[in-house]
Amino acid sequence: AQSVAQPEDQVNVAEGNPLTVKCTYSVSGNPYLFWYVQYPNRGLQFLLKYITGDNLVKGSYGFEAEFNKSQTSFHLKKPSALVSDSALYFCAVRDIGMRFGAGTRLTVKP
Amino acid sequence: GEEVAQTPKHLVRGEGQKAKLYCAPIKGHSYVFWYQQVLKNEFKFLISFQNENVFDETGMPKERFSAKCLPNSPCSLEIQATKLEDSAVYFCASSQSGGNEQFFGPGTRLTVL
Numbered sequence: 001a002q003s004v005a006q007p008e009d010q011v012n013v014a015e016g017n018p019l020t021v022k023c024t025y026s027v028s029g030n031p032y033l034f035w036y037v038q039y040p041n042r043g044l045q046f047l048l049k050y051i052t053g054d055n056l057v058k059g060s061y062g063f064e065a066e067f068n069k070s071q072t073s074f075h076l077k078k079p080s081a082l083v084s085d086s087a088l089y090f091c092a093v094r095d096i097g098m099r100f101g102a103g104t105r106l107t108v109k110p
Numbered sequence: 111g112e113e114v115a116q117t118p119k120h121l122v123r124g125e126g127q128k129a130k131l132y133c134a135p136i137k138g139h140s141y142v143f144w145y146q147q148v149l150k151n152e153f154k155f156l157i158s159f160q161n162e163n164v165f166d167e168t169g170m171p172k173e174r175f176s177a178k179c180l181p182n183s184p185c186s187l188e189i190q191a192t193k194l195e196d197s198a199v200y201f202c203a204s205s206q207s208g209g210n211e212q213f214f215g216p217g218t219r220l221t222v223l
Binding site: 045 | 143150151155158165166169208213215216
């Protein structure tokens with residue numbers, strides 16, 4: 001079965017610093033990987049996806065993610081964090097439905 | 111529409127009562143998905159549709175949960191005889207194809223008392 005894991009429940013960074021939210025995957029075949037963000041009392045917003053092609057994927061709001069096949073990872077990154085990036089981030093892999101990780105709460109402090 | 115719409119925003123039911131949730135997918139999207147998000151943020155896939163046909167229902171507790179997507183009507187998720195553990199936020203999502211990114215609605219918060 002396809003699955004993803006997010007090893008960190010919480011990530012704290014200072015505004016202006018780079019941020020990384022980690023995700024590893026376990027799939028049979030080629031992975032279709034996604035990142036979503038959830039703000040309080042809202043649904044999930046799509047950030048970016050990896051289907052095939054370049055390992056570095058650029059997405060919304062300045063986020064990017066690097067697909068690493070040898071490490072089976074798909075970490076989300078941003079060069080300079082904003083306070084407004086504080087939210088819950090979910091990594092996901094396409095199965096029949098989407099299989100989500102447990103989520104990582106990102107807090108960016110001024 | 112341009113966004114996935116879900117109604118109602120909040121629903122409160124006594125244990126044993128029926129609950130019915132509605133979802134209007136983005137116009138032109140063929141796939142609809144239902145998810146349940148419980149208190150620990152975990153998203154559980156329930157069921158998916160390709161147009162009005164069930165695509166996958168492996169996540170559905172079939173004894174009490176049912177869902178439909180009929181032509182020219184919002185999709186619906188119905189829970190017969192709700193239980194306390196059904197309290198959650200239920201999200202609907204739609205996509206153009208099965209492999210594309212899914213666009214999520216704002217959710218319906220179900221509270222079973």
